[in-house]
Amino acid sequence: MKILLKTFSFLLIAGVMAGCSKINNENGGGSNWKPNLGDYDPVPLSDFADDFYKWCLNKFDTNRDGILQYVEIKNVENLRIHYNGATNVLRSLEGIKYFTSLKSLNDDMGITMEALDLSYNEFLESFSGGVRLKYLNIGEKNNLKILRIDGPLTSLDVTKCPKLAQLSLSDVSFATLDLSKNVDLNNLNIDKASFLKTLDLSKNVNLSSLFIRNASSLKTLDLSKNVNLSSLYISNASSLKTLDLSKNVNLIELDCSYCQLAILNLNKNVNLKRLVCAGTGPATLDLSKNVNLTELHCSFSPLTTLDLSKNVNLTRLYCNGSQLTTLDLSKNAGLTLVNARDMPNLTSVDLSNNKFQFQSRSFDFYGCSNLEVIYVWKGWTEQYHWIYPDNVQIIEK
Numbered sequence: 001m002k003i004l005l006k007t008f009s010f011l012l013i014a015g016v017m018a019g020c021s022k023i024n025n026e027n028g029g030g031s032n033w034k035p036n037l038g039d040y041d042p043v044p045l046s047d048f049a050d051d052f053y054k055w056c057l058n059k060f061d062t063n064r065d066g067i068l069q070y071v072e073i074k075n076v077e078n079l080r081i082h083y084n085g086a087t088n089v090l091r092s093l094e095g096i097k098y099f100t101s102l103k104s105l106n107d108d109m110g111i112t113m114e115a116l117d118l119s120y121n122e123f124l125e126s127f128s129g130g131v132r133l134k135y136l137n138i139g140e141k142n143n144l145k146i147l148r149i150d151g152p153l154t155s156l157d158v159t160k161c162p163k164l165a166q167l168s169l170s171d172v173s174f175a176t177l178d179l180s181k182n183v184d185l186n187n188l189n190i191d192k193a194s195f196l197k198t199l200d201l202s203k204n205v206n207l208s209s210l211f212i213r214n215a216s217s218l219k220t221l222d223l224s225k226n227v228n229l230s231s232l233y234i235s236n237a238s239s240l241k242t243l244d245l246s247k248n249v250n251l252i253e254l255d256c257s258y259c260q261l262a263i264l265n266l267n268k269n270v271n272l273k274r275l276v277c278a279g280t281g282p283a284t285l286d287l288s289k290n291v292n293l294t295e296l297h298c299s300f301s302p303l304t305t306l307d308l309s310k311n312v313n314l315t316r317l318y319c320n321g322s323q324l325t326t327l328d329l330s331k332n333a334g335l336t337l338v339n340a341r342d343m344p345n346l347t348s349v350d351l352s353n354n355k356f357q358f359q360s361r362s363f364d365f366y367g368c369s370n371l372e373v374i375y376v377w378k379g380w381t382e383q384y385h386w387i388y389p390d391n392v393q394i395i396e397k
Contacts, residue, residue, distance in 0.1 A: 033097065033120045034100070035070065035097075035098055035100065037070040038070070039069070039070055039071035039074070040069050040070070040071055041069065041070050042067045042068060042069055042070075043068050043069070043070055043073070043095070043098045047094070047095050047097075047098070048068075048094060048095030048098075049090075049091065049092035049093070049094040049095060051090050051091055051092065052090055052092055052093055052094060052095055052096070053068065053095060055081075055090060056068055056073065056095070060072045060073050060076065070098065073098055073099055074098070074099075074100050074101060075101050076099050076101060076102060077101050077102060077103045077104065078102075078103065078104045078106075079096075079099065079102060079104070079105050079106065080106040080108060081106070081107050081108060081110035081111055081129075082108045082109075082110050083108055083109035083110045084110065089109075089110060089111065089112050090110055090111045090112070090113070091111075091112050091113055092113050093111065093113060093116055094117075096117075096118070096120075096121065097117070097120030097121065099121065100120075100121070100123075101123060102121045102123060102124055103123055103124060103125045103126065103143075104124075104125060104126040104127075105118070105121075105124065105126070105127045105128070105129070106126075106127075106128045106129060107128065107129020107130055107131075108129065109129075109131060110129075111129060111130065111131075111132075112131075112132050113130075113132065113133065114132055114133060114134045114135065114151075115133070115134065115135040115136075116130065116133060116135070116136050116137070117137040117139075118136070118137065118138055118139065118141075119137045119138065119139025119140070120139070122140075122141070122142075122143075123143055124141055124143065124144055125143050125144060125145050125146065126144070126145060126146035126147075127144075127146070127147055127148070127149075128146070128147075128148040128149075129148070129149070129150065130149050130150060130151040131150045131151050132151050132152070133149055133150075133151030133152070133153060134151065134152055134153060134154050135153075135154065135155075136149065136153060136156065138156075138157065138158060138160070138161060139160065140160040140161075141160065141161045141164075142161075142162065142163065143163060144158075144161045144163060144164055145163055145164060145165045145166065146164075146165065146166045147161070147164060147166070147167050147168070148166070148167075148168040149168070149169055149170070149172075150170045150171065151170075151171065152171045152172065152173050153169065153172045153173065153174065154172075154173050154174060155174050156169070156172070156174065156177060157178070158178075158179070158181075158182060159178055159180070159181045159182075160181070161181075161182065162181060162182070162183070162184065163184050164182045164184060164185055165184050165185060165186050165187065166185075166186070166187040166188075166189075167179075167182070167185060167187070167188050167189070168187075168188075168189035168190075169189065169190050169191070169193065170190075170191040170192050171191070171192040171193075172190070172192070172193050172195070172196070173195050174195060174196070175195050175196060175197045175198070175217070176196075176197065176198055176199075177190075177196070177199060178200075179199075179200070179201065179203065179204055180200065180202075180203045181203075182203075182204060183203055183204065183205065183206065184206060185204045185206065185207055186206050186207055186208045186209065186228075187207075187208065187209045188201075188204070188207060188209070188210050188211065189209075189211040190211065190212050190213070190215065191211070191212075191213045191214060192213070192214045193212070193214065193215045193218075194214060194215065194216045194217060195217060196215045196217060196218055197217045197218065197219070198218075198220075199212075199218065199221060200222075201221075201222070201223065201225065201226055202222065202224075202225045203225075204225075204226065205225055205226065205227070205228065206228060207226045207228065207229055208228050208229060208230050208231065209229075209230065209231040209232075210223075210226070210229060210231070210232050210233070210234070211231075211233040211234075212233065212234045212235075212237060213233065213234070213235050213236055213237075214235075214236045214237075215234075215236075215237045216236070216237065216238045216239060217239060218237050218239060218240055219239045219240060219241070220240070220242070221234065221237075221240060221243065222244075223243075223244070223245065223247065223248055224244065224246075224247045225247075226247075226248065227247055227248065227249065227250065228250060229248045229250065229251055230250050230251060230252045230253070231251075231252065231253040232245075232248070232251060232253065232254050232255070232256075233253070233254075233255040234255065234256055234259065235255055235256065235257040235258050235259065235276075236257075236258045236259070237259050238258075238259070238260055239260070240259045240260065240261065241260055241261065241262055242261065242262070242263070243256060243259070243261055243264070244265075245265070245266065245268065245269055246265070246267075246268045247268075248268075248269065249268055249269065249270070249271065250271060251269045251271060251272055252271055252272060252273050252274070253272075253273065253274045254266075254269070254272060254274070254275050254276065254277075255274075255275075255276035255277075256276070256277055256280055257276050257277060257278040257279055257280060257297070258278065258279040258280065259280055259281070260280075260281045261277075261280050261281045261282055262281055262282065263282055264277060264280065264282045264285060265286075266286070266287065266289065266290055267286065267289045268289075269289075269290065270289055270290065270291070270292065271292060272290045272292065272293055273292050273293060273294050273295065274293075274294065274295040274296075275287075275290070275293060275295070275296050275297065275298075276297040277297065277298050277301060278297050278298060278299040278300055278301065278318070279299070279300045279301065280298075280301055281302070282301075282302075282303075283302045283303065283304065284303070284305070285298065285301075285303055285306065286307075287307070287308065287310065287311055288307065288309075288310045289310075290310075290311065291310055291311065291312065291313065292313060293311045293313060293314055294313050294314060294315050294316070295314070295315065295316040295317075296308075296311070296314060296316070296317050296318065296319075297318040298318070298319050298322060299318050299319060299320045299321050299322060299339070300320070300321040300322060301319075301322050301323070302322075302323055303319075303322050303323060303324055304323050304324060304325060304345070305324065305325070305326075306319070306324055306327070307328075308328070308329065308331065308332055309328070309331045310331075311331075311332060312331055312332065312333070312334070313334060314332045314334065314335060315334050315335060315336050315337070316335070316336065316337045316338075317329070317332075317335060317337070317338045317339070317340075318339045319338075319339070319340050319343070320339045320340055320341040320342055320343065320364075321341070321342050321343065322343055323343075323345050324340075324343060324345065324346055325345045325346060325347055326346070326347060326348050326349075326350075327340060327346060327348070327349045327350070328349075328350045329349065329350055329351055329354060330350045330351070330352050330353045330354075330375075331353070332353075332354070333353050333354055333355075333356070334356075335354055335361065335363075336356075336361050336362070337361070337362045337363075338361075338362070338363045338364065339362075339364050340363075340364060340365050340368065341364050341365065341366045341367050341368070342366070342367035342368070343365075343367070343368050343371075344368070344369060344370060345370065346365070346368045346370065346371050347370055347371060347372050347373075348371070348372060348373045348374075348375070349365065349371070349373075349374045349375070350374075350375040350397075351363065351374060351375060351376055351377075352375045352376060352377050352396075352397035353377065354376075354377070355377040355379075355380075361383070361385055361386075362385045362386075363383070363385065363386045363387070363388075364386075364387045365386075365387060365388040365389070365392075366387045366388070366389075368388070368389060369389065371388065371389055371392050372392065372393060373392065373393045373394075373395055374388060374392055374393070374394055374395070375395050375396075375397045376394055376395070376396055376397070377396065377397065378396045378397070379396070380394065380396055
C-alpha cells in the first residue's frame with residue numbers, strides 16, 4: 001500500500017512538473033522563443049496582463065469556454081486595438097508573445113502602456129501606435145518594414161531590423177538615432193524631437209522622403225549621400241544654419257520653413273516643383289534654375305526682391321507677410337492663386353499677362369496698405385476673386 005501511494009505521489013508531482021515545463025520553457029527567449037504548448041493547451045494566465053487577457057478572451061475565445069487556448073491565437077496575423085472609452089484602455093500587452101504569427105500590430109489610442117516587448121514576435125512586419133510608450137524592445141526583426149511610434153521614447157534600437165523601410169517617430173526624447181544598418185529605409189519621419197542633436201543618414205542611400213520637424217537641437221544635416229531624396233521637409237529646426245542640397249538633384253518637394261538658414265542654394269535642384277521657405281532666413285532667393293516650380297511659399301520671409309521670370313509653370317504663390325516691395329508676375333501666366341496679404345512694403349503688382357478665360361483665379365492683396373498700382377491686361381474687367389485696397393489704381397498694359 002505504501003509503495004502504491006509513493007508511486008502515485010511521484011507520478012502526480014512528475015505530471016505537474018511536466019506541465020510547468022510545458023508552459024514556462026522559453027527556449028532561450030527573444031526571437032528564438034517558441035511556446036512549448038499543444039494547440040489546445042491554455043496559455044498561461046500568469047504570463048498575461050489581466051486586462052489584455054480579458055480583451056483576448058472577448059475577441060478570440062471562439063468556443064466560449066472562458067479559457068484562452070493557444071490554438072485560438074497562434075495563427076492571428078493582425079491585431080488592431082481601438083480606443084473604446086477610458087475604462088477600456090489597455091494598460092499592458094504582456095502576453096503578446098503568444099501571438100506567434102503576428103505580422104501587424106496597430107494601436108488606435110487603445111493602449112496606455114509605457115513599456116512594450118515585441119522581441120518574441122519574430123514575424124512582425126508592422127507596428128503603429130504607443131502614444132505613451134517610453135521603452136520599446138524590438139529585438140531582432142528580419143521582417144519588420146514599418147514602425148510608427150507616437151510616444152515619448154527614451155531610446156530606440158533598430159540596428160537588427162535590416163528591412164525597415166518606413167520609420168515614423170513623434171515626441172522622442174533621445175539625442176541620437178543609429179540608422180546605419182537600415183539601408184532599405186526610404187521614408188523617415190521625425191517630429192517633436194527637441195533633444196535630437198545628430199542624425200547620420202550616410203548609409204540610407206535609398207531614402208526618398210525625409211520629414212523632420214521641431215528638432216530645435218539639430219545643428220547639422222548631411223544629405224550628400226541621399227541622392228534619391230525626392231521629398232524633404234525640415235521645419236522649425238531653429239539651430240540649423242546651413243543646408244547643402246547640391247547632391248539632391250531628384251528633389252521635387254522642399255519645405256525648410258522656419259529654419260534659420262543664411263543661404264538657400266537651389267541651383268542644382270532643377271526638378272523642384274514645390275518649395276516652402278516660409279519664415280526662413282535668406283534675404284535673397286535665386287529660382288532661375290527651378291523652371292519646373294509650380295508652387296512657392298515664401299510667406300513671412302525677409303525677402304525684399306523676388307524674380308519669378310523663369311518660373312513660367314508657377315500656379316500657386318504664397319508670399320503674404322513678406323517684405324517685398326514689388327511683385328512682377330507678368331511671366332507667370334498660369335497662376336491661379338496668389339496670397340499676398342499683409343505686405344506693408346508692397347507698392348506695385350504686375351499681372352498684365354495673367355488673363356485666363358476659363359478658370360477663376362484668387363488674387364488676394366488684402367492688408368497691403370501701401371499698394372498703389374496693379375498692372376493688368378488690355379480689356380480687363382472687374383474680377384470676382386480679386387481682393388485689393390479700394391485706393392489702388394488698375395492700369396491696363
